[in-house]
Amino acid sequence: MSSLATTTTAARPVLDRSRWERTKRLARRNPALVVGLGLVSLVILVGIFGPVLAPESPTTQNYAAAVQAPSVAHPLGTDKFGRDQLSRVLYGARIDLAVGIVTTVVPLAVGVIIGCVTGFYGGWVDTLLMRVIEIQVAFPFYVLLIAIITILGPGLLNLYVALMLVGWVGFARLIRGEVLVAKNLEYTVAARTLGCSNRRIILRHLLPNVIGPALIFSMSVVVFHILAGASLGFLGLGVQPPNPEWGAMIADSREYMTTAWWLPTFPGLAIAVVGVAFSVFGDGLSDVLRTGAR
């Protein structure tokens, strides 16, 4: 017993070292993954600690300092109400990131469950899913979002609902396709032959093998939903004033865009940075998972 414990303790540093070596090798081979992960971590940290980093309240108005160019006092300038643009951009990170991440994670979970069940069992549930996909494809993405917002009414909560209602279908379609292929592969047939239950086959054998493409796809969906949230904010159908949402901030700046370049530029840059971070991370993740699959 004691000799076993000694062996385990001695083996641990070797194991840790080899894991560290593997991580270093992975990072060397996939710079996109490292850069992407670094950028995503950074923007998430800004999202979490934005209110701490912000020099002022995002809603405090100061008409004496309205539409001021970037300066030491206001590094990103001020808007038409004299609100500090840096504070609004930092607070906005939390809103836009939350929209992108939450409206991806929930549809990912729902889509994976529905995709697995419909792909594995087929039958009327599968037919129903295919019909839902056909209908959703018939609506242009933004027209569908706008139609849902028309029914629910503009606002942050309804934006979440609309994006989640639209988002799960893509994941379900992707997972269904993967399951249709994987359920006929040798490892699934072997699991079935060994007497595994359907539930065990789905959870232990199919899911780990089909989740990769959905995770890669989820990075694109985060970007797409952040852009969609900002676009609806820009149109006045998403987050409502005075909340500091990046798209709504750009919309607010329209009347000043010829004279105050900083007003549309910085919130737009913030969206672009977050979008690039998740896109690069998605590219890196795709490289790693594909290499892993090979």
Add this chain to the structure above:
Amino acid sequence: MQRRTYTIHRVIQMIPTLVILAILIFLMIRAIPGDPAVTLLGVQATPENVAVMRHHLSLDQPLPVQFGIFVNQIVHGDLGRSTLVQIPVSTLVAQRLPLTLSLVVYAMVLALLITVPCAVIAAFNKGRLVDQLIRGYTILGISTPGFWVGILLLIVLGVKVHVFPVGGIGTSPLQDLRYLFLPALTLALGVSAILIRNLRDAILSTLGAEHVTVARAKGLHSQTVLLRHVLRNALISTVTLLGLYLGWLVGGSVIIEDVFALPGMGSLMISSILGRDYAVVQGFTLVYAVLVLTIYLLTDLAYSFVDPRIAL
């Protein structure tokens, strides 16, 4: 004959989708909390007007009868009446659809003009600086909101340099090309970012194909190999993607029309939502959906001509 059968089969496939689509759009106004008649007329409407509207919308009839009447009206081209401007929605569609379609087609042409050279250059310089730069452009294109790119283009090329007009439309088709350039370019930049990635990968995989090796071994000029053997095959998957993104462009045009103050369907749809003119929103949603379904149908049929195996 087989292609004809395929076409008929494909059109028949659309019918259940159209029926469900009609049901959803029929339920759209009814799903908004409150009385649909009050929703359409506004809260200041008198009880008499509400009663007239209820009768006009057949809201005093059972739901299936209401749906039958709704479908009958659509088939006869009656999409309802705008409560704000007091003209039939079908008239508004006729006035605004040509501009939206022109914008979408213009954007697609520009997207192709950007995509093909960029993808060829990137593929033939794989791993070099120019390839990395184009890859950077595609990542930026996917990650940047179109409305913001549109505003930047407006500020730089419209306001500062005065090369293009900042909004509206021209008085002749030639002027329209100039007026619609910036909005079409804005849409094209986003779509081309996706198409370049796809075409670059397709070119790279085609370059390794046996028929290209044979063409090179025959001593064909590199340009001939590129145009006749590589690009022609690589473009097939991009054309399919192009059809899908044509539908996406229709949706994207809603926002871009608003940015550039273009009198298309999208800008009116947005102002109608904010002005609670739900008849317009409902009618336009239907037109957008039918438009996209038609685009997908035409893409599928065109694809069956490009690749006859599809129709088999």
